[in-house]
Amino acid sequence: MIFIHSIIHAKHLQFFTLSTMLSLLCFLLSLLFLLLLPCLRPCFSAKGSLKDKKKIDKGTYVVGEEEPPKGLRRELMPRHVAVIMDGNRRWAKQAGLLTSQGYEAGAKRLIEFAELCFKLGINTVSAFAFSTENWGRHKIEVKCLMYLFQRYLKSKIQFFQSKEIRVSVIGNLAKIPESLLGIITEIEDATKSYKKKHLILAIDYSGRFDILRACKSIVKKSEQGLIREEDVDETLFERELQTKCTEFPSPDLLIRTSGEQRISNFFLWQLAYTELFFSPVLWPDFDKDKLLDALASYQHRERRFGCRV
Amino acid sequence: MAELPGQIRHIGGRMSQLLEQIYGFSRRSLFRVISMGPIPCHIAFIMDGNRRYAKKCGLEDGSGHKAGFSALMSMLQYCYELGIKYVTIYAFSIDNFRRKPEEVESVMDLMLEKIKSLLEKESIVHQYGIRVYFIGNLALLNDQVRAAAEKVMKATAKNSRVVLLICIAYNSTDEIVQAVKKSCINKSDNIEASNYKHEDSDSDIEGTDMENQEKKIQLVDIEENMQMSVAPNPDILIRSSGETRLSNFLLWQTGNTQLCSPAALWPEIGLRHLLWAILNFQRNHSYLEKRKKQL
Numbered sequence: 001m002i003f004i005h006s007i008i009h010a011k012h013l014q015f016f017t018l019s020t021m022l023s024l025l026c027f028l029l030s031l032l033f034l035l036l037l038p039c040l041r042p043c044f045s046a047k048g049s050l051k052d053k054k055k056i057d058k059g060t061y062v063v064g065e066e067e068p069p070k071g072l073r074r075e076l077m078p079r080h081v082a083v084i085m086d087g088n089r090r091w092a093k094q095a096g097l098l099t100s101q102g103y104e105a106g107a108k109r110l111i112e113f114a115e116l117c118f119k120l121g122i123n124t125v126s127a128f129a130f131s132t133e134n135w136g137r138h139k140i141e142v143k144c145l146m147y148l149f150q151r152y153l154k155s156k157i158q159f160f161q162s163k164e165i166r167v168s169v170i171g172n173l174a175k176i177p178e179s180l181l182g183i184i185t186e187i188e189d190a191t192k193s194y195k196k197k198h199l200i201l202a203i204d205y206s207g208r209f210d211i212l213r214a215c216k217s218i219v220k221k222s223e224q225g226l227i228r229e230e231d232v233d234e235t236l237f238e239r240e241l242q243t244k245c246t247e248f249p250s251p252d253l254l255i256r257t258s259g260e261q262r263i264s265n266f267f268l269w270q271l272a273y274t275e276l277f278f279s280p281v282l283w284p285d286f287d288k289d290k291l292l293d294a295l296a297s298y299q300h301r302e303r304r305f306g307c308r309v
Numbered sequence: 310m311a312e313l314p315g316q317i318r319h320i321g322g323r324m325s326q327l328l329e330q331i332y333g334f335s336r337r338s339l340f341r342v343i344s345m346g347p348i349p350c351h352i353a354f355i356m357d358g359n360r361r362y363a364k365k366c367g368l369e370d371g372s373g374h375k376a377g378f379s380a381l382m383s384m385l386q387y388c389y390e391l392g393i394k395y396v397t398i399y400a401f402s403i404d405n406f407r408r409k410p411e412e413v414e415s416v417m418d419l420m421l422e423k424i425k426s427l428l429e430k431e432s433i434v435h436q437y438g439i440r441v442y443f444i445g446n447l448a449l450l451n452d453q454v455r456a457a458a459e460k461v462m463k464a465t466a467k468n469s470r471v472v473l474l475i476c477i478a479y480n481s482t483d484e485i486v487q488a489v490k491k492s493c494i495n496k497s498d499n500i501e502a503s504n505y506k507h508e509d510s511d512s513d514i515e516g517t518d519m520e521n522q523e524k525k526i527q528l529v530d531i532e533e534n535m536q537m538s539v540a541p542n543p544d545i546l547i548r549s550s551g552e553t554r555l556s557n558f559l560l561w562q563t564g565n566t567q568l569c570s571p572a573a574l575w576p577e578i579g580l581r582h583l584l585w586a587i588l589n590f591q592r593n594h595s596y597l598e599k600r601k602k603q604l
Contacts, residue, residue, distance in 0.1 A: 028335075207560075207564060208528060208561065208564065209528070211485060211531070212526070212527075212528050215492070215493075215531060218493075219493050219496075219526060222493070229490065232486060232489070232490060233486060234482045234483065234486055237485070237486055237489070260593075261567055261568045261589075262565060262566065263568075264564065264565060265564035265565065268560045268563075269481075269485065269560055271560065272480075272481065272482055272555060272557040272560060273554060273555075273556065273557065274554060274555070275553065275554050276553040276554055277553065278553070278568075301552070305404060305556075
C-alpha cells in the first residue's frame, strides 16, 4: 500500500516538475514573442509607405507624355532623383548568369529608368555607378565594369543626342582608363547644350572626397583673393561640390535597391533633406511599377525641412 | 473597512514592483543572448514625432516633448545595459529655430530643465557614469542653456564608461563648414610655424616642397576638426515616426551607417525597435567588416 502510494506520489512529483518546466518555457517563449511580434513585420517596406493617412485626390491625374496609372501628381514630382543601383551581382547569381551579365542588365535598366523619369517630368537623374570603395573589388570585375561603361556610353551617344539628354560624369576619375576618360569627354561635349533632361553618372565617386575637393577649391580661391574667409558659408560650399553641374544639386528622392539601408558614401552633403526610399527589389528588376511605387511614396510624404508645415 | 483600499493599493504596489523586477530580469537575460553576436559601438537617434504624439493623444503641444524625454531615458538605459558605448541624439536642429517662437521657447525651457537635472545625484548620468558632450553651434543658444550645457560637460569630463552626445543647435552642413574653416586656419598656422623654423635651421630641406605638402588639406584634417570626432562613426541610425530622411544630421559620419526607420512616434519607441535594429546590424556586420578589409 505504502509502495503504491509512493509510486503515485513520485509520479505526481514528476508530473508537477514537468508541468512547471513547461509552463516556465511557455512563459519565456510568449514573452519573447510579445517583445518581437511588431518586428516580424518589416521595419520599412516599399508597400507599407503607401499606407499613409493622406488620401489621393483622384480628380488630379497626371497628364503628360507618359500617363502614370497610379494617380501621381505632376506638380509633386521630384526635380532630382538619385539612385544607388544595388543588387546586380545577386541578380546574376539568382538567375544563374555571370556577374558581367548582371552588370549589363543593370546598365540596361538604368537607361530605361532614366527615360521613364524624364517622361514623367523629372529634370535630373543621378546614378551611383562606381564608388571609390569599389576599387577594392576583384581586379577582373573592376576591369569588366570599366569596359562596360566605355562600351555602353559609346553606343549610346546618338541615343542621348536624339533624346536631348545631357550627360555628366562626376567623380575623382584619376584611376579610370584613358579610353573611358576619352569617351566621357566626348559624350559630355556632345550633349552639353541640352537643358531639360540631365543624367549624372557618379563614377569613382565618394561623398567625402567631394566635400574635401570643395574645401581645397575654397582654400585655393581664398589664397588667390577671390573669396574671403567670412564669405564661406553653406551656399558657397554647395557651389563648389561636383553637383554644381546641375541646377538642382540636392536630390529630392534617393532610391536604393536590394534591401540594403545605407548611403554607402554616395552624396553626403547633398542628401541633407532628401527623402530616402529603400526597395527590397534587386536593381535589374526595378521596373516601371517599382519606380511608380517609389514616386507615390515620395508624393505622400510631408517634407518639413525642420519647421512645421 | 477603511483600511481595505490602502491594503489593496499596497498589494498593487508590491505586484507592480515584482512585475518590474521580472521584466528587468527577462530584459537583461535577452541582452545576454543578443550580446553573443556583435554589438554596435555607436547608435544615433533622431527623435521625431513628439508633436504628432501630443496631437494624437489630445495633449497640449509641450507634453509631446516631455513624453519624448521619458522615452529617451528608457532608450539610454537599454543601450547602456547592452554595452553600447556611444549614443548620439538629435535634440534640436538649427532649422528648428524657424519654428514658432512660443514653441522654440518652450523647447528651450524644457531642455534647460532637463540639462540641469542631469547633474542631480539620481540622474542617469551618475547611474551609468556617462560623459556628456553638447555638439552644435552653441553660440546660437540663449545664455542660460549654453551655461548649463557647459557646466554639464565640465562636470562629466572625467567619466569614461559611456558617452552621450547631445546635438543641439546642430546642422551637419554647418558642422562641415566650421570644420573646413578650422582646418584652413590650422594649416596656415602650421605653415607659418614651419616657415619660422626653416628660417632658423641650417638643414638642406627644400622648403617649397615641404610647404606644398603641408598646404594640402587632407581628409584627416577635416575629420579631426569635426565636432563629432570625439566618437567613432555611428553603426546604426534610428529615426522614429517612419520618416526616412537624414534632416541634415551626421551627413559626414553616416556614409556606411545602417539606417532604420520604425513607424512608431518617438514617445512610443520601445525595446523591440532597438532590438530589431541591432539584429539587422548583426545580419549585415560580417559583410561590412569584409568590405572594410578590402579598402
